Each structure stands twice: as C-alpha cells, then as structure tokens.
Amino acid sequence: MKESEVQKSExxxxxxxxxxxxHVLREKGTERPFTGEYWET
Numbered sequence: 785m786k787e788s789e790v791q792k793s794e795x796x797x798x799x800x801x802x803x804x805x806x807h808v809l810r811e812k813g814t815e816r817p818f819t820g821e822y823w824e825t
Contacts, residue, residue, distance in 0.1 A: 797810055798810075
C-alpha cells in the first residue's frame with residue numbers, strides 16, 4: 785500500500801462527505817448535462 789492511500793469504509797466516506805461529493809467521488813456520478821456553474825460563460 786502506498787503511504788498516501790486512505791483506507792476508509794464506505795460508511796466512513798459517506799459520513800465525511802456531502803451527498804453530492806459522495807455520489808461524484810465514490811459512485812462515479814456527474815452533474816446533469818448543461819446545468820454546471822460555467823455552462824453559459
């Protein structure tokens with residue numbers, strides 16, 4: 785194991801993140817198309 789790797793259970797990840805962060809980072813989710821902060825810039 786690399787020194788920089790973090791080992792947490794899924795429950796710990798879920799506890800430490802917002803629902804959106806968890807969805808994107810752990811479940812490989814993305815925001816809906818054409819709804820991002822920079823869409824119209």
